[in-house]
Amino acid sequence: MSAYELNRLLFDLKMNAETYNAALADLNAVMQRYDLTAEEQEGLGARDPRKLRQLGAHGMLALYIMRLHPEFRGNIYWTQK
Amino acid sequence: MALVAALAASHAPNILLEPGAEWEDFMELHYRMAPHGASSKPSLDAQQRLRREAEQAFAMLRADLQAASPDVLIVVANDQFVNFSFNNIPTFFVTLADEVKGQFTRHKFHYRVHKELGRAVLNAGMEKGIDFSFGEYVELQHTQVVPLYFVLPEPTIPILPIYVNTWVDPIPTPRRCYQVGELIRAVAAAARERVAILGTGGLSHFPGSPRIGEIDTQFDHKLLELLREGKGRRLADFSLEQILQAGDSEFLNWMVVLGCVGDAKASETFYMPDHVATGWGFVSWKL
Numbered sequence: 001m002s003a004y005e006l007n008r009l010l011f012d013l014k015m016n017a018e019t020y021n022a023a024l025a026d027l028n029a030v031m032q033r034y035d036l037t038a039e040e041q042e043g044l045g046a047r048d049p050r051k052l053r054q055l056g057a058h059g060m061l062a063l064y065i066m067r068l069h070p071e072f073r074g075n076i077y078w079t080q081k
Numbered sequence: 082m083a084l085v086a087a088l089a090a091s092h093a094p095n096i097l098l099e100p101g102a103e104w105e106d107f108m109e110l111h112y113r114m115a116p117h118g119a120s121s122k123p124s125l126d127a128q129q130r131l132r133r134e135a136e137q138a139f140a141m142l143r144a145d146l147q148a149a150s151p152d153v154l155i156v157v158a159n160d161q162f163v164n165f166s167f168n169n170i171p172t173f174f175v176t177l178a179d180e181v182k183g184q185f186t187r188h189k190f191h192y193r194v195h196k197e198l199g200r201a202v203l204n205a206g207m208e209k210g211i212d213f214s215f216g217e218y219v220e221l222q223h224t225q226v227v228p229l230y231f232v233l234p235e236p237t238i239p240i241l242p243i244y245v246n247t248w249v250d251p252i253p254t255p256r257r258c259y260q261v262g263e264l265i266r267a268v269a270a271a272a273r274e275r276v277a278i279l280g281t282g283g284l285s286h287f288p289g290s291p292r293i294g295e296i297d298t299q300f301d302h303k304l305l306e307l308l309r310e311g312k313g314r315r316l317a318d319f320s321l322e323q324i325l326q327a328g329d330s331e332f333l334n335w336m337v338v339l340g341c342v343g344d345a346k347a348s349e350t351f352y353m354p355d356h357v358a359t360g361w362g363f364v365s366w367k368l
Contacts, residue, residue, distance in 0.1 A: 004167050007166065007167050008166070008167070008168075011162055011166045011167075014162060014163075015162075015163065049114065053289075053291075058162070058167075058248075058249065058289060059288065059289020059290050059293075060161055060162055060248060060288055060289035061162055061289075062289065063114065063289060066110060066113070072109075072110055072113075075106050075107075075109070075110050076098065076103050076106040076107060076186060077094070077106070077107055077110050079184075079185075079186045079187075080094055080097075080184070080185040080186055080222075080223050081161075081163045081183070081184075081185075081220070081222040081223060
């Protein structure tokens with residue numbers, strides 16, 4: 001099955017400030033904007049890039065779920081693309 | 082005119098991060114992905130040495146570029162989900178914008194684009210059976226601005242960003258990338274301008290992969306030896322599997338440069354694994 005919607009959400013977390021800020025406030029609400037399987041929602045909710053990769057997310061995009069981790073929100077990595 | 086200079090350089094983000102706090106931040110995130118690599122974490126001294134050595138390598142490349150007095154710099158790089166995503170991944174893409182901008186931490190970049198040369202590449206490709214995608218807007222990212230920060234810090238000449246898909250399967254073969262380089266060399270030969278080219282990326286690293294943190298230094302040394310001997314053409318015979326197994330998918334950007342330089346020997350090569358994620362490589366060809 002295609003992981004397009006999962007990858008699209010992760011791409012938007014990287015590139016779309018509105019999506020990122022909305023996800024910081026309420027990730028579940030942001031997930032509802034995409035056609036995700038229950039397993040994908042679980043992986044996103046766990047903020048686990050390895051799990052997301054297993055579900056078909058591209059590794060370079062799966063990393064961006066880490067932007068939502070409190071300890072990594074201010075990481076310098078996100079200030080470059 | 083003709084191709085007057087050719088360069089290749091890694092674009093790893095930590096090259097442009099400051100040793101110390103910025104590197105620590107970068108590595109903290111990296112080792113969360115690759116905890117097995119934390120034992121080789123470079124000390125502050127090692128970070129500073131790597132930065133110095135990279136700056137020295139880039140200084141040589143910048144001097145060679147300046148000595149060649151180019152009118153335009155073609156920059157061959159890959160996207161990493163900034164301009165392209167799964168709705169459309171072009172195998173080869175030519176930028177036909179008037180200008181391009183980008184930002185890396187506190188550093189801002191703004192270059193004019195040599196759109197006419199872009200159109201010449203695009204049209205030559207159509208005639209020769211290489212059908213590039215094209216577009217009028219792209220945002221620069223680390224794959225371009227890390228080396229540009231060092232080799233073209235002031236936007237004194239326009240650039241021409243060309244993209245190669247090195248990051249989403251299926252990716253082009255080394256031979257196809259070499260052919261794209263041969264096409265660019267022919268376009269440069271027919272152009273009025275003095276054309277330089279820079280290929281970015283690599284060397285060995287495994288971003289976003291379970292093998293993240295591994296660096297195949299042996300393979301990288303073999304690549305660089307072939308470039309010093311002027312045998313880059315041989316790399317067109319490498320299989321994609323060989324390249325991917327070594328974590329050198331971004332070497333496909335360099336393959337385009339190799340198609341441009343043909344059998345010319347690299348005049349300088351530099352190599353330093355960063356002991357975090359990437360084998361940093363830097364090469365110049367005086368043409």
